[in-house]
Amino acid sequence: MGPYVDSIDSDEAMPASTSVVIIGGGIVGAFAALTLAGRGVPVVLCEKGYIACEQSSRNWGWCGRRAATSAKCR
Numbered sequence: 001m002g003p004y005v006d007s008i009d010s011d012e013a014m015p016a017s018t019s020v021v022i023i024g025g026g027i028v029g030a031f032a033a034l035t036l037a038g039r040g041v042p043v044v045l046c047e048k049g050y051i052a053c054e055q056s057s058r059n060w061g062w063c064g065r066r067a068a069t070s071a072k073c074r
Contacts, residue, residue: 022045
């Protein structure tokens with residue numbers, strides 16, 4: 001497994017309201033939360049383990065360049 005990122009302290013209480021809840025703090029979930037928060041959208045990111053250290057650190061099958069031709073992607 002890859003190196004752990006810096007620990008992030010969780011809030012003990014959920015906010016009274018939010019616009020978006022993201023389940024999973026992997027690469028996609030963390031980036032979505034960061035992007036939404038940067039645009040001023042209230043967002044809650046829920047992760048059971050470490051941010052970007054669960055399946056994101058092991059499952060790269062969906063990240064990267066594909067060797068498929070455009071005909072196969074239709």
